[in-house]
Amino acid sequence: EVQLVESGGGLVQPGRSLRLSCTASGFTFGDYAMSWVRQAPGKGLEWVGFIRSKAYGGTTEYAASVKGRFTISRDDSKSIAYLQMNSLKTEDTAVYYCSRFNMIAGYWYSDLWGRGTLVTVSS
Amino acid sequence: DIQMTQSPSTLSASVGDRVTITCRASQSISSWLAWYQQKPGKAPKLLIYKASSLESGVPSRFSGSGSGTEFTLTISSLQPDDFATYYCQQYNSYFTFGGGTKVEIK
Numbered sequence: 633e634v635q636l637v638e639s640g641g642g643l644v645q646p647g648r649s650l651r652l653s654c655t656a657s658g659f660t661f662g663d664y665a666m667s668w669v670r671q672a673p674g675k676g677l678e679w680v681g682f683i684r685s686k687a688y689g690g691t692t693e694y695a696a697s698v699k700g701r702f703t704i705s706r707d708d709s710k711s712i713a714y715l716q717m718n719s720l721k722t723e724d725t726a727v728y729y730c731s732r733f734n735m736i737a738g739y740w741y742s743d744l745w746g747r748g749t750l751v752t753v754s755s
Numbered sequence: 756d757i758q759m760t761q762s763p764s765t766l767s768a769s770v771g772d773r774v775t776i777t778c779r780a781s782q783s784i785s786s787w788l789a790w791y792q793q794k795p796g797k798a799p800k801l802l803i804y805k806a807s808s809l810e811s812g813v814p815s816r817f818s819g820s821g822s823g824t825e826f827t828l829t830i831s832s833l834q835p836d837d838f839a840t841y842y843c844q845q846y847n848s849y850f851t852f853g854g855g856t857k858v859e860i861k
Contacts, residue, residue: 667850669799677791677799677842679850693849729798736805741789741846743810745798 634658634744636730641749644720652715652749654730661711662686665733665740668704668715670726671748678726682733682740683713698724720753727751757781757845761853767861774830776856778843783823787847790819790828793855794839802841803828833858 640652654666667682681694683704692704703716713730727750731742758781768774778788786806791799801810803819806826816831830837838860843853 676855677793677844677852679852682850695849734804739787739846741787741801741804741844742791742799743801743804745800747798 636732636744636746638728638730638746638749641728641751643752643754645755646720646722646753648720649716649718650720650751652717652728652730652751654713654715654746656711656713656732659732661706662708665735666704666706666713667731667733667740667742668713669729669731669742669745670724670751671729672723672726675726680715680728717751720751722753725751725753757784757848757851759843759845759851759853761841761843761856763856764854765857765859767859768833769861770833770835772833772861774833774837774858776828776841776843776858778821778826778828778853780824780826780845780847784845784847786822787845788819788821788826789844789846790817791842791844792837792839793842799842830858 637655644650665684668680681704683692701719705714727748729748730746732744733740734743760779762777788806790803793799807819818829840855840857
């Protein structure tokens with residue numbers, strides 16, 4: 633079955649760190665860019681960042697709200713994408729989704745999503 | 756940054772109704788727009804990509820149109836499974852979502 637499963641969420645104090653994982657199955661993980669999107673409680677969707685496949689350099693891009701604090705990486709041998717979150721703020725509280733990026737003519741869109749993992753930043 | 760404005764924010768409709776949701780971009784995004792459906796507690800689901808291309812497995816009652824800055828998602832005959840929140844997303848320049856449209860039972 634083609635799926636993505638996020639893990640690693642939980643309660644963390646402001647200023648601390650947390651690492652989320654996104655485990656893929658059912659497709660060739662290394663062929664795809666992977667993205668993270670978050671949704672604060674009762675709010676809409678906010679793109680966090682993405683990592684290109686190795687074929688496109690494996691480089692990353694981030695939203696301004698998390699740049700310098702969050703880092704996305706990938707382990708193609710394990711089919712896992714990671715979101716390392718440092719210096720967490722209360723406003724980072726959200727459900728974090730990973731998604732697979734499909735590409736048309738150099739433009740990426742999310743065609744497969746995980747069910748998300750909740751991160752709560754609170755003292 | 757490209758801003759995406761969806762309207763309406765809430766829509767009350769009955770089974771069988773034709774429903775239209777609008778999404779407006781703050782600048783031209785060509786046809787680089789996707790539509791997603793989200794139900795409470797669930798992951799978003801891709802419905803439409805490249806403004807009007809129907810994702811595999813999505814019922815044909817869903818359709819998308821538009822280019823440049825104005826886009827619409829249409830559900831031709833609303834079904835019970837369609838009550839959900841719908842988001843547009845531009846992917847012309849990074850990624851921005853609209854604020855969402857909640858489709859409620861009238």
